[in-house]
Amino acid sequence: MQRLVIEGEKKLSGEISVHGAKNSALPLLAACVLAKGETVLHNCPKLSDVYAALRILACLGCKCIREEGSVSVNTDSLTHFNVPDELMSQMRSSIVFLGAILGRIGRCRLSFPGGCELGPRPIDMHIAALEQMGAKITEEHGTLDCDVGKGLHGAKIVLSFPSVGATENIILAAATAKGTTVIHNAAREPEISDLARFLNACGAKISGFGEDTVYIEGVKELHGCEYEVMPDRIVLATYMSAAAITGSELTFKNIRVQDVEAIIPVFEQMGCAVCPIENKMFFSAAKSLRACKTIRTMPFPGFPTDAQAVVMAALSKARGTSIVVENIFSSRFGHVDELCKMGADIKAEGKIAVINGVKRLSGAKVRATDLRGGAALVVAGLGAQGITEISDIKYIDRGYECIEQAFSSVGAVIRRV
Secondary structure (H helix, E strand, O other), rough: OOOOOEEOOOOOOOEEEEEOOHHHHHHHHHHHHHOOOOOEEEOOOOHHHHHHHHHHHHHOOEEEEOOOEEEEEOOOOOOEOOEEEEEEEHHHHHHHHHHHHHHHHHHHHEEEOOOOOOOOOOOHHHHHHHHHHOOOEEOOOOEEEEEEEOOOOOOOOEEOOOOOOHHHHHHHHOOOOEEEEEEOOOOOOEEEEEEHHHHHOOOOOEEOOOOOOOOEEOOEEEOOOOOEEOOHHHHHHHHHHHHHOEEEEEEEEEHHHHHHOOHHHHHHHHOOOEEOOOOEEEEOOOOOOOOEEEEOOOOOOOHHHHHHHHHHHHHHEEEEEEEEEEOOOOOOOOOOHHHHHHHEEEEOOOOOEEEOOOOEEOEEEEOOOHHHHHHHHHHHOOOOOOOEEEEEOOOOOOOHOOOHHHHHHOOEEEEEE
16 A cells, blocks of 8 residues: 655745646546547646546547547547446546536436545435436436436526536536526536636537526537646645745746635735746745634635645644634545644534644654545645655545655655555
8 A cells, every 4th residue: 555755844945836627627528528529638637536537438438548748538439328336436526427428428327426535415406407407317226327318408507505516517418408508506616617618619608607607508519629627726725735834935837826816815814925926826934824813615716625624734833723614515624633643733523623733743654534634644744843654645646646746846855655
C-alpha cells in the first residue's frame, strides 16, 4: 500500500502550476457521449477519477486515447448503455453519465455511484427531473433502469437545492431533447459554466449558465470539438493553504481568480497577502497566521465545501479561535480526528467545528479518509515538526495529479513510498 512521507516545516518557494479541474473534467468526459465523432480535451488531469471515467467510456464502446495532458474520445462505435457496478462504484460523480447516455442512446442501466463517504448525497432530484423530461426510471436492488420511450422533451424544472450533479445531468439530457428546458434554482459553480461552454462548442444552445436560471434549447445532434478544461480552484486553495501553514511565498500559474473570490478573503483574514495578476497569483504568508471569524460553506459563489478541510488545516496553526460551519455535507469532518493526532485542537460536533490554533503541529502516522481530508493532512504535514506518514492516499489521487511532485518542485520534502 502506498503512503506519503513528509518532512515538515520546510519553507516553500518558486512557481507552481494548477492542473485541470477534476470537477469539470468528469462531466466533460460524460458529455463526450453526446457528441458524434472525436472530441479532444486539453488540460485534462491525470487522476484516478479521470481514468475511471475513461473506463466507463470504453465500456460504452468509445475509443479513448491519452497523450500527455490531452484526452481524445471517439464515440463512433458507441453502442452500449449498461455501466457495470464495479465501474460505477469507483466515484460518486459517475451518476453524471445517466443524463448523457439517455440523451445519446435513449436507454441506460447503472447502479448507484460510489466514492468518498461524505454522508447522504441523494439522487432523487436527478431522477425526478429526468422523469419530468419523459424518462421512465425503475429501481431494483440498487440498479437504475432508464428508458426514454419516444424521446426526451423539454420541461420546466425547479430544483429544491442548487445541486451541481442534478444541474449537470439535466443540462446533458436536455442538450439534444425536443424543445426547451428551463432549470430554476440551478447550481452556479464555475464547473457548470465550463460544461455549458463545452456543449455549446459542440453545437448545443445553452444560455443563463452561471446564474440561477439556465435555458437549454434542444438540438438534433452534437459534434465533437477541441476544448480546454478549466483550472482546478480547489487545488489552488490547497496550494494556498500549504503556503500559509509553512509561512512561504509562492506564485501560482494557470489560475482563474474569479473562481476563488470567496476563498481569498479567508487568507487575507489570516494575514496573508494575495495578489492576482491575469492568470497568475502571488501569495505571501503572514509571519504568524491569525484565526478567521466564521467560515460557512455554501453553494457558489459562497465558500466551497471542497476547500473546507485544507483551509482548516492551515487554521490549526493560526493564533486564536476559528469556526467552520459545514452546510453542504453532513459527514465532512472525517479529517478532524487525524489532524488532532498531529496536535491540532479542533472540536467538531454536528455541522460545526471549532479550531483553537496551536503553536506547533507534530508529525504522526495518519490516514486519509476522503479526498479533501487527505489533502488537508498533506497541508498539515508540510507545516508540522518531524515526519508525517499518510496512508490510504488512493483518495488523494482521485483529485490531485502527483501531489508529491507538485510540492517537491517548490522545496517540500515529500515522497511516495
